[in-house]
C-alpha cells in the first residue's frame with residue numbers, strides 16, 4: 290500500500306514510518322517539523338519525508354496514495370491550550386481538510402488518530418465507543434469535532450477509521466518527556482524519585498508506542514467492511530491504571546527510586562478507562578505485546594542508551610509546549626504556528 294503519514298516526524302510518526310516500511314508499505318510523510326531538536330536517533334529510511342504544514346498541503350501532495358494516516362496535531366492538553374483557536378485550526382479543520390483531499394485524490398482508507406482523552410471525566414466503568422464523550426479541553430474538543438466531521442465524508446470508496454488512542458509510552462527516535470510514563474520513569478532514573486502532583490486517583494489507559502503503530506498497520510490491512518467509518522478504543526482494558534499505580538510500578542521497577550507526594554495547585558480532572566472489546570473482535574489477529582511493566586524497564590534502558598540527564602527533564606527539548614514557546618520567543622514561529630521567513634525546515638528525509 291502507498292501510505293501518506295501526516296505528523297511523520299512526531300513521537301508516534303517516527304515509529305510508525307519505520308514499522309510501515311518494515312511491513313512492506315511505501316511510505317510518504319509530511320510534518321511541520323516543530324520538534325526537530327527532540328530527535329535522538331537518525332533513521333535511515335527509504336520513505337519520502339517532507340517538511341510541510343497540513344494547513345497548506347494540496348491535492349498534489351496526496352496523489353497516488355492508497356491510504357492516509359493522520360497524526361499531525363498539536364498534541365496534548367498543555368500545547369492544545371496555548372492558543373485554542375490554532376488548536377482547532379490544526380486538530381479539527383486541517384484534519385477534515387486532509388480527509389477531504391484524501392478522498393478527492395482517490396485514497397480509500399483514512400486512519401484518524403483520535404484520543405481516549407475525549408471521554409474526559411468518566412471512570413466508573415470501562416468505556417465503550419458508544420458511551421457518551423465529555424471532552425474537557427480544546428485538544429479533546431478538536432479531536433471530537435474532527436471525528437464527527439470526517440465521519441460524514443465516508444462513502445463507498447472512502448473509509449475513515451477513528452482510533453481513540455490511549456496515552457502512549459516507550460522509546461521513539463523523536464522522543465517526548467511530556468507523557469506521564471516517559472516522564473515519571475525519567476524522574477526515577479535521573480533523580481531516584483517519582484512525584485505525584487495530586488492524589489493520583491485518576492484512571493488512564495496506556496499503550497506502548499510500538500503496539501499503537503501495530504494497531505494502525507492492522508487497521509490499514511483489515512478488510513474494509515470491518516473498519517469502515519468505525520471508532521475503536523486503542524488501549525488494553527487490563528492495562529488501565531490509576532496514576533498512583535503507575536508511580537508505584539515505576540518505583541518497583543527502577544532500583545532506588547522513591548515515591549514522593551506533593552500537593553500542587555494543578556489538578557487534572559481527566560479520568561477514564563476504556564473497554565477494548567470492539568477492536569479485539571473486529572481484528573482478532575491484533576496483539577498488543579507490551580505491558581506497562583515491560584515498558585518501564587525498557588524506558589530505563591533507553592534512557593541509559595541516550596544518556597538522558599537530569600537537565601533534560603527541565604529543558605525545552607523533549608517538552609512540546611516548552612519547545613513551541615521557545616520557537617515563538619526566538620521569533621522562529623509566529624503566533625499561528627507558521628515558521629518565520631528563513632526558519633522553514635528544508636530538505637527531504639529529515
Ligand SMILES: NC(=O)c1ccc[n+]([C@@H]2O[C@H](COP(=O)([O-])OP(=O)(O)OC[C@H]3O[C@@H](n4cnc5c(N)ncnc54)[C@H](O)[C@@H]3O)[C@@H](O)[C@H]2O)c1
Pocket residue numbers: 295296297298299300301302319320321322323324341342343344359360361362363364365379383402403404405453454455456457458465468609
Ligand atoms: N502520544 C500520545 O499519547 C497520543 C495519545 C492519543 C492520541 N495521540 C494522537 O496521535 C497523533 C500523534 O501524536 P504524537 O504523540 O506523535 O504527537 P507529536 O506532537 O509528537 O507529533 C505530532 C507531529 O505533528 C506535527 N504537526 C503539528 N502541527 C502540524 C501542522 N500544522 N502541519 C504539519 N505537521 C504538524 C508536529 O511537528 C509533530 O511532529 C496526534 O494526533 C495525537 O493527538 C497521541
